[in-house]
Amino acid sequence: MVRRWGGLALVLVLGLAVGVATGAKQYDPGASDTEIKIGNTNPYSGPASSYGTIGRALAAYFKMVNEKGGIHGRKITFISYDDGYSPPKTVEQVRRLVERDQVLLLFNTLGTPTNTAIWEYVNRRKIPHLFVATGATKWGDPEGHPWTMGWQPNYQSEGRIYAKYILQHLPQARIGILYQNDDYGKDYVKGFKDGLGDKAADLIVLEQSYEVTDPTVESQIINLKNSGANVFFNVTIPKFAAQAIRKAAEIGWQPVHFLNSVSNSIEAVLRPAGLDNARGIISAFYLKDPDDPQWQDDPAVQEWRAWMRRYYPEGNIHDVFNVYAYSVAQTLVHVLERCGDTLTRANVMRQAASIKDLTLPMLLPGITINTSPTDFYPIEQLQLGRFDGTKWVLFGEVLAAR
Amino acid sequence: METLLQQLASGLASGGIYASLALALVMIYQATDVVNFAQGEMAMFSTYLAWTLLNAGVPYWAAFVATVVLSFVGGLLIERLIIRPVEDAPILSIVIVCIGLLVILNSLAGWIYSYIIKPFPSPFPPRPLRLGSVVFGTHDLGVIGITLLMLLGLYVFFRFTPLGLAMRAAAQNPVSSRLVGIRVGWMLALGWGLAAVLGAVAGMLVAPVVFLEPNMMSGILIYAFASATLGGFTSPVGAVVGGFLVGITENLVGTYVPLIGTELKLTVALVLIIGVLLVRPSGLFGRATVRRV
Incomplete structure (x- = not known):
């Protein structure tokens, strides 16, 4: 009897010793020896539901991770709710994720107005709010909101990159700007003007805005043409981008046309606007487009295709959103792997804010992910591409925003 | 000067679009005494039907x-099945x-056709017409032409055909109409049907300009309301001029x-609605309606 207890004590002591030696496992709600719970909201219904494929692709990616053994043996439970792109609904769903489902972290919640609605709440509750699916610049605020982090190049960075290009290559530029009169449009214009620096006032000849409720932007395009602008910075969502491209061609305005990446989809924008009308337009990219012939034999793209076929066969193999989801999920897996056995919310943030030169297979060559406790902007590089009438042709080198 | 002329041309073009939807609003108001807020979405849905056929x-x-x-x-079915039960409410x-x-039509369209914009063909030749430095889109001219044709058709219909007169009578004085043998219920349904037709034509004219998507009519409907209010809800001519x-x-x-500037363009339309309602509630061309109470 005594021996038996002695044996147990020995095991306990040994176990403790091992625990101390390797660092004990530490968990916050949502993490355990077998599971990591991740929460997400996506618009699976409503006007923004074309983004819904991102949520489905994320689920497909985590399914693959789990089939391959999970993260240090822990399976990912990915809980994604529909918020219909409606901020009040996002608040409701995120509270449900945090308070009832008890997720360890929120990941890639989609949309600028929707994330704005939960921004204060998640920071007050100290829930990691990682790699949100929006390009707004405000997500990189480690002092005011240390629990929220973006992922993709933000709108200001992109605006600065176009400005840099114009300063270098188009010294005679007379710039006309069309932008959506809200946070998104103003974010781009601010980055663009910052990039032009003290030349902004000289180079910009006219700024025109539109409201998202306007039927058309034709009147604005006429004014931009008549301002004598020879460079056009087009900050519009797909519907208005297509209108602007078509109207400019119709009235014979042929500026050097910079189109924000929000609307650089060939299928959703350029084809409706007329591929011929879109020839020569310049935009910015950071992901490999699976339809781009130059990546036809790229092993990373082939691997992505194989993953799509196996884990997300109902998804659209031409949709860059599925490349986006694949890459952002890889970034999260990288962070969780670095967390090791310390799956606390604080450690998740610590690891997310110390990524160094991470490359991902579907990022354009030369683009790396870097974060630090004072830098909450993971991707800040882009490459320009020009539309040749059928596809985007990348040119120049990868450009950094700062 | 060039800017002025081009802006006038572009204003006329969008005016034609507003007028075509405003006509549908006026139509239904004249025929049934109802202001139909779903007119825009009905038009949008019709346009998707056309798109489906074209695609086939x-x-x-x-x-x-x-x-x-x-x-x-x-339109007929909507009146019979949905509006009828609340007729006396x-x-x-x-x-x-x-x-x-x-809301239902909007979500239904999104569910069936997705929210990605779709190009919609114009029946008119694509080459724009140039008058000096001013460019007229041929489609824009076509919109204006068809809107004026619809107006003429409506005018003749409501003024000279027995059916049109019966519909007006049914809307304005249902009891007396019934007494002289007009089937009031059917007249109302007919009014909805005809308004749906006007809306469908408007939708097919609008879609080549703004692209086809479930929300394509939401902005236009506000301007169409402003047009109809300005011209007078009782006058098809007024609706077109208003547009x-x-x-x-x-x-x-x-x-x-x-x-x-461009920031307050929509506000102008709303101010117009309120201004007209305050100063001349029946609109520029409308008759003041007198009702016995």
Whole structure:
């Protein structure tokens, strides 16, 4: 009897010793020896539901991770709710994720107005709010909101990159700007003007805005043409981008046309606007487009295709959103792997804010992910591409925003 | 000068679009005494029907006619099945039913066709017409032409045909109409059917300009309301003139009044609605309606 207890004590002591030696496992709600719970909201219904494929692709990616053994043996439970792109609904769903489902972290919640609605709440509750699916610049605020982090190049960075290009290559530029009169449009214009620096006032000849409720932007395009602008910075969502491209061609305005990446989809924008009308337009990219012939034999793209076929066969193999989801999920897996056995919310943030030169297979060559406790902007590089009438042709080198 | 002329041309073009939808609003108001908030979404849905037919390989004008017929039946059915049961309810209930219809049609279209914009063909040749330095889109001219044709058709219909007169009578004085043998219920349904037809035509004219998507009519409907209010809800001529006035005002104010600029263009339309209602509630061309209470 005594021996038996002695044996147990020995095991306990040994176990403790091992625990101390390797660092004990530490968990916050949502993490355990077998599971990591991740929460997400996506618009699976409503006007923004074309983004819904991102949520489905994320689920497909985590399914693959789990089939391959999970993260240090822990399976990912990915809980994604529909918020219909409606901020009040996002608040409701995120509270449900945090308070009832008890997720360890929120990941890639989609949309600028929707994330704005939960921004204060998640920071007050100290829930990691990682790699949100929006390009707004405000997500990189480690002092005011240390629990929220973006992922993709933000709108200001992109605006600065176009400005840099114009300063270098188009010294005679007379710039006309069309932008959506809200946070998104103003974010781009601010980055663009910052990039032009003290030349902004000289180079910009006219700024025109539109409201998202306007039927058309034709009147604005006429004014931009008549301002004598020879460079056009087009900050519009797909519907208005297509209108602007078509109207400019119709009235014979042929500026050097910079189109924000929000609307650089060939299928959703350029084809409706007329591929011929879109020839020569310049935009910015950071992901490999699976339809781009130059990546036809790229092993990373082939691997992505194989993953799509196996884990997300109902998804659209031409949709860059599925490349986006694949890459952002890889970034999260990288962070969780670095967390090791310390799956606390604080450690998740610590690891997310110390990524160094991470490359991902579907990022354009030369683009790396870097974060630090004072830098909450993971991707800040882009490459320009020009539309040749059928596809985007990348040119120049990868450009950094700062 | 060039800017002015081009903005006028563009204002006329959007005015034509507002006028075509405003006509449908006026039509239904004249025929049934109801302001139909779902008019825009009905038009949008009809346009999707046309798009489906075109995609299936039906030639443009065949698809056009088929859409018009289908929309007529659709409008008729909506009146019979949805509006009828609340016919005698207070006006507010009917308004709410219309708004419900708006939301349902919008979501239905999004569910079936997705929210990605789709190009919609124009029946007119693509080459723009140049007068000096001013460019007129041929489609824009076509919109204006067809809107004026619809107006003429409506005028003749309501003034000279027995059916049109019967519909007006049924809307204005249901009891007496019934006494002289007009089937009031059917007249109302017919009114909805015809309004759906006008809406369908408007939708097919609008879609090539703004692209086809479930929300394509939401902005236009506000301007159409402004047009109909300005011209007078009881006057088809007024609705069309109102449409052109709103289109031109919007462009000129947006271009030449720096204080308003492009930021407050929509506000101009709303101010117009309120202003007209305050100063001349029946609109420029409308008759003041007198009702015995």
